[in-house]
């Protein structure tokens with residue numbers, strides 16, 4: 001889009017925001033959510049957990065350091081659109097390779113700038129997450145509103161972003177099976193940094209197939225949509241629990257909780273940003289975390305399970321982490337891999353490594369020898 005095209009964002013609740021389009025020219029419909037990160041827009045637009053969503057960045061200037069080759073969290077962005085106040089026309093950074101506008105054009109994504117994002121965020125905070133559509137300025141508003149009211153958001157989101165094949169990301173350390181529900185690259189990067197030998201598998205893998213790979217640990221990743229919609233994952237988790245150490249992040253955390261009998265629910269407007277304070281209940285320390293989730297684990301329902309709560313969000317006291325009381329299995333709702341955001345939670349990857357080491361010492365897989373030390 002070379003000449004700036006007048007566009008508008010219409011919300012299901014009737015509010016209209018005028019602005020200028022950037023990227024692709026097509027209309028786009030999605031769930032409108034807001035992210036409060038001051039930087040990290042490249043990681044946000046390429047995080048597969050945002051599948052089907054139109055993201056409003058609350059920070060008023062986006063694009064000033066461009067798009068670079070290193071900060072993608074996935075190769076193909078899964079978002080539906082981006083809403084910003086001011087989009088920088090001339091990015092300046094030594095790593096910059098493309099502007100946000102160029103990136104959006106190349107990826108066929110639509111965005112709108114010049115929007116009063118503060119007003120939009122206030123609306124989302126009071127009415128909760130709503131559907132919205134970015135359309136040309138002359139589009140018929142009543143027609144778009146009717147379309148928005150009847151629009152049904154897809155419920156097979158994980159299937160759309162999970163890997164279609166199995167692949168390896170080699171290392172010389174612990175063998176980890178990473179179940180990809182729409183994983184951010186950051187999770188793989190943290191495991192590889194610790195020399196893990198990672199096999200990435202699709203979301204429908206069975207417990208039996210995981211155990212056939214004889215891993216030292218299983219990583220359950222982040223991913224989009226409602227955790228209740230993720231088909232066979234709960235059954236798979238119940239099949240590996242106690243047989244291999246498990247670490248879950250975000251959707252992975254919700255799936256572990258569901259598999260153990262807890263419940264999940266949709267938050268009014270979710271947690272998305274890079275400055276969410278979380279209390280670690282074991283150490284009584286507060287860490288600042290990177291977050292992106294619309295659902296949460298119901299704390300009351302945890303009481304009837306073998307999971308204990310380990311972390312809570314300090315903004316609204318909702319659950320942010322659990323640990324299994326009997327088996328080696330823990331998970332967090334926030335993003336310890338950061339990308340974008342603070343790295344305070346990074347120590348959890350070290351705890352996962354320790355958990356795998358302990359489990360290996362405790363339970364040699366073969367009676368007569370442990371082939372790893374042969």
Ligand SMILES: NC(=O)CC[C@H](N)C(=O)O
Pocket residue numbers: 049221222223224225226227249250251252292293294295296
């Ligand atoms: N980043 C994630 O894994 C998000 C999990 C889930 N889709 C939610 O919105 O709560």
